[in-house]
Amino acid sequence: MAKDRSSTINRLKRIEGQVRGISQMVVDDRYCIDILHQVQAVKAALAKVESTILRDHASCCVADAIASGDLTEQREKFNELIDLFDKVKR
Secondary structure: OHHHHHHHHHHHHHHHHHHHHHHHHHHOOOOHHHHHHHHHHHHHHHHHHHHHHHHHHHHHHHHHHHHHOOHHHHHHHHHHHHHHHHHHHO
16 A cells, blocks of 8 residues: 555656646647647546545455445445545536
């Protein structure tokens, strides 16, 4: 888990740099299509981070709730996932 967290943090730092680069592209009045390509790259990178965090949540938090046998905790984790998927659909 610590290795995954470190990898996720590194990926987020790269994304942060990409976003700063996009901002500079706008300041420099770069070609719109070039800017849009970079925006798409950031969106794809964020989607990978989102998937990684979701996978970690399912393999740790949700799995722990299932293993605990606590129905309240299981429902809570299940509802968190449903709420997240609802937000993604919007």
